[in-house]
Amino acid sequence: MTTTLIDEPVLATRKVHIETWGCQMNVADSEKMLGLLQGQNYQLVDTPEQADLIVLNTCHIREKSTHKIMSRLGVLKELKLTNRGLKIAVTGCVAQAEGEKLLKRAPTIDLLMGPGKIDELPRLLEEVKETHRPAVALGFISGRGDHTHETPEEIAKSQAAAFEECQHPVPSLVGRNEISRFVTIQQGCNNFCTFCVVPFTRGKEISVKPPIVMAKVRSFLQQGAKEITLLGQNVNSYGLDLVENGRLTPTADGPFVDLLRELCTIPELARVRLITSNPHDFTFPLAQLFASEPKMGKYFHLPVQSGSDVILEKMKRKVTAADYLRRVQWLRDAVPDMALSTDLIVGFPGESDADFDATLSLVEQVRYHFLYAFGYSPRKHTAAVRFKDVVPEAVKTKRLAALNALQDQITVEINEATIGKTHKVLFLYPSKKKPDCFYGRNAQFQLVQVESKASLVGQELDVCITEANKTALVGTLV
Template identity: 40%
Template sequence: PQAYHRLPEMLARAARSRGDILDTDFAVEEKFDRLALARDIEGPTAFLTIQEGCDKFCTFCVVPYTRGAEVSRETEAIVAEARMLAARGVREVTLLGQNVNAWRAAPARDPLGAPIAAREDGVWGLGQLCRHLARIEGIERIRFTTSHPRDMDADLIAAFGEEEALMPYLHLPVQSGADRILAAMNRGHTEAEYAATIARLRAARPDIALSGDFIVGFPGETDEDFEATLAHVERTGYAASFSFKYSRRPGTPAAAMAKQVAEPVKEERLARLQALLEAQRVAFNEAQIGKVLPVLFEKPGRNPGQLVGKSPYLQSVHASAPESMLGKIAPARIEGVTPRALAGVICGDGR
């Protein structure tokens, strides 16, 4: 999976030699060097790949087999691309990786200010990288996805409380609230350990909102296991979520497990879980009414004179505003909620 960018060259070699071509070189830096850089930026947001692959081997997942082991892009390359994006008007970057908070690399050569202490092993983790990127002129907002609970280390949690540019919104998949199922999934943590991580995050950043992933009907999931998932959701509270019925992925350990759950049972459980998660999403959105949120305006709305932007919590916000506000962050008082967006009124100058 780390060599697919060399396919055109391999095909040409195969055609010339009229034989098979085998490529087993895992040249990580070469792969990241060949990432397509965004040249024509449209809008004030952009994605920035910093990590690929996964070493966790959840029993339901194909990513370790299709994307390979965890590899991290070097810091200097990330910083160079972030600077390029900022020069093209990007205000918000989302750092991408299959397991993005597993990123580890050497510290930046230029700290852009006071030195940022490395980890005990001498490298930076994602917390240090976020602090550094926030020092780049023009970068006002930083997000990252997707994370694994096992890699939410103390420094990254502290960064949420210390770095204003790091948005108070985190996608942290849990998949199940039942320890027995988490073990069968090979998630590497218990429900209580996940809950403790959330408690530390909320202590560091009281306004943080969560998004999660859930799978129902995993092989062997009992009614009691499913009820534990519902109880977890009730206790935790999610502003957004992605939930699915378990489906077999050929070649994964879970596909061969006994006690596969019947499809009607999966459907009933998914409907119950999604009803609860949707109620939490609606409640979170309604709780924003009356608040003033900083909104990054990204594009024109459907109605004349209207712009659409994003709140710190990734909610779409519609507000009447001139096009000169595009690409700017402005305070907006939230006055209403629609099924998928917030309605706001700008109440201050943009920056």
């Protein structure tokens, strides 16, 4: 008697397609969702047509984000006509900000989940399956982080869950990023800048405890990562909530610098990067750490938003342009060739020509390696929605073009100055278009392209720069 494979129990694999908008924190959230879904026997697929579950992990930082999601849902709705079992989940900050109103506008949504509720994804999917009704989980992180409401048992349980999570490899959404992985160390923000929706979509600052961060980093390094980017809405204030709640002992340099110092002792870790920060919470000990720890690299993203004190005050940034430049000086005193990047908002309500000139002047003084500039757009819930003296769109467009032109010129000058010099480059991924071509980043975060017959991915090698343009440096192995 023979036994056929048909007699064997078959565990059907389901397929998930994930689309991620916005920042690296959303990428990290999508990877976390993928990890949870893999535990439910889901496999990642490249196109929505192949999927049983489509996840739209959304960002609410720019205007028209809801509009974009609605139009994407309109397209995906068609797939439900041919795939009756298809489920569509909207997650992330648009889900949190718009809430259940979205379900009325888009009945095609099966699951609505805020960024603080990712751990509930398997339960929500089960609920959809059982009830055939949309499942909803909104609100901010609870259990693992909401210290004010946690009981000691809840804390112990949530930390045990976090450690357990570290035992399972968290998948990478993009294979090429395996050398460089994201670890979320902090979520939410207490600053309430008047233009920013983050405190309303991610809640107040909540830090992941240092042992859990260390365990996650070690887990990624065991999977082959060499570079770790620590993520938070405001990494500089990492751990202050833990100190306030008695979970960490206050120290002279503060919990963030302590964490970084501990991370830098891990031999397998080549580089640590940080995204993103607020100059108000940037500390002198952090600047000094760049001088003493080579693994910190020579690059820092320090968002300024405007060069005008009048506008900075209206934005409630809690620093002046001079305060900001002082922090830049701390960094450049610590590491003279420190590369900086920033975020700038052009056309904030009330921004005059003189205010904009102050921004141009600040960019000229700092000489950023690159910057992200956006025309101001009002965000629901924020204080700036009520501000008068709106800057006309045409003026915003003109100012944005002038700012980008100035930065392009600076970037080209900075990049061209590297020609003939040797840089240590950590190679991250092969080119998708050119065979025998690899991309990496140097300590200043500049993109470097090198041709090689053998794979360079994962190696840190000396490269002599031979060419440079606005976006990348080109070099040869030394």
